[in-house]
Amino acid sequence: MSGRRKAAKKQSVCEEKKMFDSAALMPHASGQNSAFQLRRHSSEVSQDADPFTFWLTGLSGAGKSTLATEFAHISNELALRHHVLDGDVMREGLCSDLGFSEADRAENIRRIAEAARLLNQAGVHAIVAVISPFRAHREAARRIIGVNRFVEIHIDTSLATCMERDPKGLYAKAHTGQLKNFTGLSAPYETPHAPDLVIRTEDHSIPECHGLLRRFALSLISRPVPSAILAA
Ligand SMILES: Nc1ncnc2c1ncn2[C@@H]1O[C@H](COP(=O)(O)OP(=O)(O)O)[C@@H](O)[C@H]1O
């Protein structure tokens, strides 16, 4: 490559990088009224630790599966290789032998984390949507996947709203005693202490959540993004 072409290429890479940096999401002020909060752990979520596991945790009905699907659309838009691991789907297959005791929940999370690790090793972003109510289990997943890859996203929706939504009629069943150990009612949900992102779905419509997730994804991925994609 001639010196002039080399210089031109370097300039174009720098311009792309500048555009990427300008799209990076700045941490929001936290507080009761903020719809979502972002914490950047510069030491834990490294800019060059691509690919990631985006771990969506929250109550049943919080919006994990809905927003995992939105995140998959975003990944398509950004040309990121990705795969969704949805808790409900996993329980139909890989984890179909497991119930809802604490030991079975631990094993459920372990298997999902191992699957996410394999995806990451193959260069694929994993988008995990699973209640994962226990902090210790999420920390075990973080260890399996690797602290540089594990990105914890709390889909923060109140129990009252989840019960009102009840998209699968599970709260109704739990109330009549048909479901035991139901998270939020007869089993605990341990709120993440320091998630990388909190999305309060009661304060934001699904398209707004899409926008938040898109900016978040752009703030984490390290490779230059073509300007046409950023402008979209
Ligand atoms: N901002 C929002 N984000 C996600 N889901 C929302 C939002 N507002 C309303 N919903 C509705 O809440 C329900 C969430 O269901 P789902 O995604 O299956 O929850 P989960 O996977 O957490 O159990 C869906 O019916 C969805 O349309």
Ligand SMILES: [Mg+2]
């Ligand atoms: Mg779901």
